[in-house]
Amino acid sequence: MNANKMGLDDQAFILYEALDQATLAARNKKLQQDMAPSVHRYNMFWNSFESSSTIPSDSPISCERGYHMVPSDSSGLKSNGGLYNRYRCISVGQEKQTQKLLQADAAIGWESAAIVWCAPVYARDPACLGQPQGSIESSPDEYSDAYANFTDTQTAISSLISDQLPVLIESYQGLDNTTEGGIVTESALDSSGCSCVPSDEFMPDFQDFMAYLGDKTNQGTARWGHYIVWNECANAFWTDMSPRIDVTQVVTPEGQKIWVDVYANMIKLAQAVVQQPALVYVSTDRWWGVPPVLTKWKIGRAHMGTQNLLLGLWDALGLETEWSLVVHVYGGIDSNEMNGENGVVNAYGWPTLYIVAAWQQQQLQAAIAATPGTSYTVDNAPQRIVAATEQGWEASQTDDATRAKWMCQAFDYGQKVPNLAWMSWFDFQLPTQVQDDWSTIRGGIDADLDNAMSSVTYRAIAASNPSKWGKDSSNYCCASAGVGCP
Numbered sequence: 001m002n003a004n005k006m007g008l009d010d011q012a013f014i015l016y017e018a019l020d021q022a023t024l025a026a027r028n029k030k031l032q033q034d035m036a037p038s039v040h041r042y043n044m045f046w047n048s049f050e051s052s053s054t055i056p057s058d059s060p061i062s063c064e065r066g067y068h069m070v071p072s073d074s075s076g077l078k079s080n081g082g083l084y085n086r087y088r089c090i091s092v093g094q095e096k097q098t099q100k101l102l103q104a105d106a107a108i109g110w111e112s113a114a115i116v117w118c119a120p121v122y123a124r125d126p127a128c129l130g131q132p133q134g135s136i137e138s139s140p141d142e143y144s145d146a147y148a149n150f151t152d153t154q155t156a157i158s159s160l161i162s163d164q165l166p167v168l169i170e171s172y173q174g175l176d177n178t179t180e181g182g183i184v185t186e187s188a189l190d191s192s193g194c195s196c197v198p199s200d201e202f203m204p205d206f207q208d209f210m211a212y213l214g215d216k217t218n219q220g221t222a223r224w225g226h227y228i229v230w231n232e233c234a235n236a237f238w239t240d241m242s243p244r245i246d247v248t249q250v251v252t253p254e255g256q257k258i259w260v261d262v263y264a265n266m267i268k269l270a271q272a273v274v275q276q277p278a279l280v281y282v283s284t285d286r287w288w289g290v291p292p293v294l295t296k297w298k299i300g301r302a303h304m305g306t307q308n309l310l311l312g313l314w315d316a317l318g319l320e321t322e323w324s325l326v327v328h329v330y331g332g333i334d335s336n337e338m339n340g341e342n343g344v345v346n347a348y349g350w351p352t353l354y355i356v357a358a359w360q361q362q363q364l365q366a367a368i369a370a371t372p373g374t375s376y377t378v379d380n381a382p383q384r385i386v387a388a389t390e391q392g393w394e395a396s397q398t399d400d401a402t403r404a405k406w407m408c409q410a411f412d413y414g415q416k417v418p419n420l421a422w423m424s425w426f427d428f429q430l431p432t433q434v435q436d437d438w439s440t441i442r443g444g445i446d447a448d449l450d451n452a453m454s455s456v457t458y459r460a461i462a463a464s465n466p467s468k469w470g471k472d473s474s475n476y477c478c479a480s481a482g483v484g485c486p
Contacts, residue, residue, distance in 0.1 A: 005414055006464035007039035007113070007389070007424035013447075014101070016431035021100065023447050028108045030449040034462040039226060039422045040105050041113035041389055042098075046209050047194065049094050050120040056086040056205050063089035070212055083211040083273060085204035090212065098217045106222035113226035113389070114213060115283075116270075118194035123205055127243040128196035132300045195240040197230065197262060207269040214275025225278050228326050228389065229270050232285040233263050234309040236301035237293075239283075250294065251304045259304055260312030267313070268321050279382055281326045282313060283389075286347045288356070310363070319367050319376055324385040324421075325360055329353055330392070333406040350413040357386050357417045388414060388423035394437045401480075404460035407440075408477035411464050412484060425461070456480075 008031065014024060031037060050056075052064045063069050067089040076082035105112045124130075198206045213224055232238040236247035241262060245255040263282075271280045290305040291297070310325075317323055327348075335349025348356050364383045368376055378384055391410070393403050407425070414420050429445060430436040436443060441455045452458045459476035462468070468475040469484045478485035 003466045004036050004038050004464055004469075005420060005422050006035060006037050006411060006461060007041060007387075007422045008035075008037040008110075008428055009041050009390070009424045009426055010428040011042045011101075012427050012434065013429040013431050015097075016433055017447060019447060021104070024100075024104050025107065026448040028104055028110075030452065032108050032110075034449075034452070034458075034465065036465045036467070037110060037424075039111045039113050039387075039424065040101075041115060041226070041228075041424050042101065044098070044114040044116050044213060045118040045194070046116060046123075046206070047118045047120045049090050049209065049212070050088060050122075051091055051094075052089045054089045055122045056088040056202075056208070058086055061087050061089065066092055068092055068095075070208075070216065083215055084208050086208060088205065088208060088212075090216070095216060099219060099222070102217060102222040102224070103219065106220075111225040112223065113228065113387075114224050115228040115231065115389070116210065116213075117231050119196060119198045119202070119206065121193065123198040123202035124193055124196040125199040125243055128193065128199075128240055129242045129247060129301075130193040130240060131195050131237060133192060195231075195236070195238050197239060197241060197266065203265065203269060206266065207273055210270045211273035214273075214278070218275055223275065223278075226281065226387070227270060227274055227278060228281040228283050229266050230263070231283050232328060233283050234287070234304045234306045235285055235293075236303065237299060238285075239263070240301070247302045248294070248300060249302065251302045256304050256308055256312065260309060260316055263309070264313055264316035264321075267317060267323050271321055271323070279324045279385060280322065281324045281387065281389075282310070283326045283328075284309065285328045286330055286349065288348055289346050291347070307359075310360070314363050314367065319371055319374055319381065319383070322382045324382045324387065326387050326389050327353065327356060328390045329388050329410070330390075333409050350410045353388070353413060353420070354417045357419050360384070360386060361419060384419050385421045386417070386419050387421050390424070390426045392426045392438055392440065395439065395442060396437050400442070400456050404456040404476070405481045407457060407460040408463060408481035408483050411461075411469075411477070412481075415469075 019027065052067045054061055054063055054067070061069055069087055070090045071077060071082055071084050071087065074080055076084050078085055102112050210227065213227070218224060230239050236242070240247055241259050244258050244262060245251065251259065267280060267282060274280060284306045286306070287303060288306050290308070291303050293299040293301065293303045313323070329348070329350055331347065331349045333350055335347070335351070361378060361384060364378055364381055368374055368378065368381070393406060395403065414423050425440045427438055427440065429441050430439040432443070440461065441452065441458045445452050445455055445458070456476070463475040463477035463484055469477070471486055473479070473485055475484055477483050
């Protein structure tokens with residue numbers, strides 16, 4: 001793995017532009033030369049692999065043209081010592097495409113990360129609400145203390161950071177919360193229901209998909225090293241637990257327990273079958289407390305608070321199940337709502353990301369102390385690892401020079417968090433067919449990136465290259481933002 005904490009999210013451009021292998025290789029070579037990223041992350045939407053009309057079965061099945069049966073025979077079933085619970089039909093095209101992406105990463109020396117989301121329709125409970133039609137999950141950076149009623153219980157804090165950490169809670173809050181085998185682009189998915197977690201009946205099929213990714217798409221060194229399970233999992237807009245609980249109402253303590261238990265089970269199922277070595281991650285967003293999603297913001301889906309989720313997962317998973325932590329650090333570059341005023345912790349931003357990492361480290365230390373004889377330490381347990389896998393700013397909100405400066409500052413904040421392993425922007429480059437408001441680098445940049453240095457935002461992320469950051473005063477971030485200097 002490259003020493004750079006900066007990773008990459010380049011899937012949209014590669015697939016929409018249908019880059020051939022030669023162009024993709026040239027693109028990756030240029031990225032390696034300029035940036036030397038560590039991890040390349042992808043959306044591995046389950047629904048796009050099982051997009052046929054044939055549902056899984058305990059008996060062998062006949063798959064439509066362009067799909068193949070997995071496992072191929074009974075030796076692959078768990079009952080016979082194999083990996084799988086049931087037979088299923090997998091898109092041949094989607095499988096080959098994924099293998100090519102992994103091979104391209106391995107050829108350049110990058111690790112690959114999969115965000116697993118979006119269950120096939122058959123695996124969703126028909127009563128699951130999914131995302132509200134026509135709704136956009138967004139929120140202002142501002143956050144009113146009136147919507148967070150934290151206790152004043154002080155968490156045990158190490159002496160090194162005790163004066164820097166805000167008051168943290170210990171108890172749950174009860175506040176509101178197709179050409180070949182059907183290659184499917186994200187826009188073609190039944191996206192409104194993608195947030196629905198699998199129903200209990202089909203959790204074995206979720207586990208089978210996790211096993212499949214390692215079994216059939218991994219090939220030698222071309223393999224998944226990181227698996228992120230679902231998306232922003234304290235937020236019902238992205239992780240919908242209905243109808244187990246009513247996600248349009250304040251989440252009660254009883255509802256929170258159901259929510260945590262279901263998600264913890266998904267982590268356990270995944271960890272039991274992913275091809276090792278690999279990390280399995282819990283996905284969270286920046287709302288450490290419980291944001292006013294049902295009241296002030298009127299998003300229509302509950303949020304249980306990131307810390308509530310993590311406290312529950314420490315109880316449910318602890319050290320016994322290996323897991324790591326994903327954070328999404330949206331918000332202004334100076335967002336500092338986690339200041340502890342009046343005993344309230346609202347949300348974290350880049351300046352306060354270290355607090356979340358320190359809090360996770362504290363939970364790990366406590367779990368190790370409570371587990372005599374464990375082989376885990378704060379230096380080897382996967383729970384110590386944090387990855388900031390999704391964040392960014394819309395280009396329509398400001399100019400590219402300002403965004404580039406923010407990217408420099410954000411990377412500088414990330415460099416100062418010891419257990420932040422890697423990070424990636426959303427998105428690196430969006431294709432010409434798609435509105436590119438979130439694109440890190442925007443229109444006019446060629447597929448092989450031969451003119452990429454004309455983009456100030458590209459120069460900003462290229463400054464993260466370990467051969468430049470902190471070593472070469474001519475790197476963009478040093479010259480333009482005053483960070484990353486020798």
